[in-house]
Amino acid sequence: MxxxxxxxxxxxxxxxxxxxxxxxxxxxxxxxxxxxxxxxxxxxxxxxxxxxxxxxxxxxxxxxxxxxxxxxxxxxxxxxxxxxxxxxxxxxxxxxxxxxxxxxxxxxxHAPKLTLDHVIKERYPTFVDALRDLDDALSLLFLFATLPSDTHVPPKTIALCQRLCHEFQHYLITTNSLRKSFLSIKGIYYQATIQGQDVMWLVPYRFVQRVNADVDYRIMATFVQFYTTLLGFVNYRLYSAIGLRYPPKFDTRSDENGAELAAFTLEGRTVGATPKALEAPKAQSNGNSTKEVSRETQAKVDKVIKNAGLDQTKDEQPVESTEETSDSIDRFEPAAPEADTLPQPDLSSGETGSMFAPFTFYISREAPKAPLEFLLRAFGCKRIGWDAVLGDGAFTHDETDPRITHQIVDRPQLPEGSLPAVPAAAEDDATPKVKPGTWIPGRTYVQPQWVWDCLNDGKLLRADLYAPGATLPPHLSPWVKAARGAYDPRASLAAQEEEGEAEIAAEDGDSDEEMEDEAAVEEKVPADESEEDSVDSGMDVAGTDDDEEESASDAEEEDEDFGGFEENEAASESEDDDEAARTQHQRELEAEAAGLPFSSNGATDEATKKKSSQSKKMAAKKRQEEEELERQKMMMSRKKRKLLEKMMYSNKKQSDEAAKLRSKRRKIEKGAKE
Structure with a gap:
């Protein structure tokens, strides 16, 4: 058992x-x-x-x-x-x-201190594992960096999050690792490629944050404590990989004056190759500039390395190649026209990283300085200026500086009479003041969206489309690709419309206008005429026996004269044309009686006939396609037929949504033309 x-x-x-x-x-x-x-x-x-x-x-x-x-x-x-x-x-x-x-x-x-170093090593055996788990860490730390300090969130935690986030941004600026960014209702999305791994995080807008009482800040603080340790390890590894000293020098006084990124000074072997925009301006560095190594010291160090056998310059001799080198990106073309399109490689960091290098930007007071400064520096801009009220670290505070090539403005151009007067400048203030709304000749004025759209497209876009006060192009997510059959706001309306869709929409619009004209005619017709029409209509409705006999005889004659579907269809088309002509004549008479303008020529009749014939052809073609599909479905098994019906339902739903968006866009464009 x-x-x-x-x-x-x-x-x-x-x-x-x-x-x-x-x-x-x-x-x-x-x-x-x-x-x-x-x-x-x-x-x-x-x-x-x-x-x-x-x-x-x-x-x-x-x-x-x-x-x-x-x-x-x-x-x-x-x-x-x-x-x-x-x-x-x-x-x-x-x-x-x-x-x-x-x-x-x-x-x-005697308070015990918690160290999470061993936990980080256990949870992330390799550095790639830490990079893959960096999305949530960056999103939470950037969130806490913008929170106000209170009893739940101490100031030390906020300062630590800000410092770690700025250090991470400096690494992205140095290596040109930033790829895309998107402005959403939640905040600003960023995506960077670090050692082959795509990292995406969300940064909230810098509004006044309201700390709700229903949030458990003890659990949030636990995550912050773990993520700060993780980001510290990641920053150290990233800085060491490119030859920079970690942590970078931090100027507390400059940070208190709002310098943010400019409060850090990078040091290391590759600091000479980094953009000068990373370093704080000399006028505001307060003696914290990098110390240059003398030639004698460098010679002694090189001698010691050579004697120890650690010199690797011998092994790094350039290999001569007979092939011609080219900096252009290889393009993979499909071998056959019906083959799949191969994914093309993106631009290298050297090409995209120097996009804004030739320009000097000036950020107006109403524009968001922090994200714009980060994006411009990450894509090669070395000189960025802003007003003194936005903080230290600017290349220039003078708005009239002739070296400025682009100015980012987020306000519409106001008329000359509504502009306020420039206040009298103080004696000790040597910075000249510019009247609000004044445009300086030789300078390009753009809205902030121009920066985001340029870096997402990987090229400089037309600045006149983003001029102050202009209607901006749609700002779309760079991670959402236009699917086949779906609505694409970037493409033209004619390229997305189906066959005959524009004619049908125009016909529907004309019918709506005609209905409005008829309603206006009925309002202006006198009461006597309306009574006469009602009497006549009543006399027509009340039929006699003779009329019934005549109708019966007519029906018999029609049955005798029936000669097939083609003759019947031709007769119906001719009757429709006659009826349309009579209707048009009646409308002209009513418009003349009401004193409204009308067209006496036959151009409108030809246009209506053409539109009606096109709509009939489209309906016949659609009916044939449906019949052919039904015949094909009869030959399928039940399982395949159900699967096909599901696919057709989803495709129809998508096409209906796209048609609705195209119709909305068509109305907007028509209203703009009028």
Whole structure:
């Protein structure tokens, strides 16, 4: 006889453990358990059957893997949590006795410090793993960098997030790693390519943030603590890879004056090759410029390296090649016309990184300085100026500087009479003032969207389309590609319309206008004429016996004269033409009686006939396609027919949405022309 298994020793009951059991097993509090799980990357799991996984009669909602909890038993952070709990008891005892100085001493000198270095090494064995998990880290740290300081978010945390984010931005500027950006309702999306990995994050707009009370800031602070450690490691590795010293020099006074990116000074072996825009201006550097190494010291260092056998210049001799080198990008053309289009390589960082290098920009006060400065510097601009109220670190604060080639303005051009007078400048202020709305000759004025669209397209766009006060082109997401059959705002309307769609839309528009004209005619027709029409219509409706006999005889004659579908269709077309002519004549008479203008020539009749014939041809063609499709579906199996119907439903839904958007655009363009 087989041995009876004991309940709860195998299966889901053994593989899963409830949260209450896990907390009791680890002997820590529930908040500490949450922090530990966030640090270690352990999340709740959903078993197939909660009834089988639960060892109690009451159903539990939160389960974890038993192996994960067993793994946490040997975590060094558990001892830190217990030390913090013991210290909290000592501080509470000292405060209960009134020994405030002892409590302050314990909190200052004996507080255990948590270090997450070993956790980072465990969760990210390789540097590529850390880069792949950098999206959420950057989004959260950029969010906390814009929050106001209060009891939930201390100022030290905000300052740390700001410093780490600026250091990461400096790396992107130095290596020209930024690729795309998009302005959305949530914030500004950025995408960069770092060592072959695409990293995307979201930066909120710099508005006044309202701190809600329904957010659990303890959990958010736990993530921030982990992500700051992660980003610090990543920044150190990235800076070391390109030969820069980490951390870079940071000028606190310049940062307090709003310098932001310009408050950092990069040092290292490749600092000479970095753009000068990364370095703080000499007038505002306050003596924190990089010290140049003397030639004698450099010669001694080179001699020591040569004697030690560490000189690698011998192995780095350039290899002569007989092939001709070309800087152009190779294009992969398909071998056959029906073959798939091969993906083309993107522009190199050298080509896109120097897009704004020849220009000098000036950012007006109303434009967002922080994102514009970051984007311009990331794409090669070395000289950027702005008003003094926006902070330090500008190339120039003088708006009338003749070296400025482009000025970013986010306000429409106002008439001359509505502009305010320029205030009298102070005696100690040597910067000349420019009257608001004044355009300086020889300078290109653009709106901020021009910068985003240029870097997304990888080329400089026409500046006149983005002039102040002009209607801007649609700002589309660079990551959404136009699908086949979907509406594309960038393409022209004629290139997206289906066959005969424009004629049908024009006919519908004409019919709507005619209905409006008829309504106007009916309003202006006198009451006597309307009564006469009603009487006549009543006399026509009331038929006699003679009329019934005549109609019966006419029906018999039609049956006798029936000569096939073609003759019947021709007769119906002629009757339709006669009816259209009579209707047009009646409308002209009504318009003449009402005193409205009308066209007496037959051009409109020909146009209406042509439109009606085109619409009939389109309807006949569509009917033939539907009949052919129905015949093909009859030959399919049920499974394939259902799959085809689903595909047709989704395609029809997409085409209907595209047609609706095209109709909306057609009306907008028509209204703009009028």
């Amino acid at each position: 087989a041995k009876i298994k004991k309940k709860g020793t195998s299966g889901q009951a053994k593989n899963y453990i409830t949260r209450t059991q896990a907390v009791r097993k680890l002997q820590i509090s529930l908040p500490d358990f949450r922090r530990l799980c966030i640090f270690k990357g352990i999340y709740p799991r959903e078993p197939r059957s909660k009834k089988k996984a639960s060892k109690t009669s009451t159903p539990n909602t939160t389960f974890y893997y038993t192996k994960d909890i067993q793994y946490l038993l040997h975590e060094p952070l558990l001892n830190k949590f217990r030390d913090q709990k013991a210290l909290a008891k000592k501080i509470a005892r000292s405060l209960g006795r009134g020994e405030v100085s002892d409590a302050a001493r314990l909190e200052k000198n």
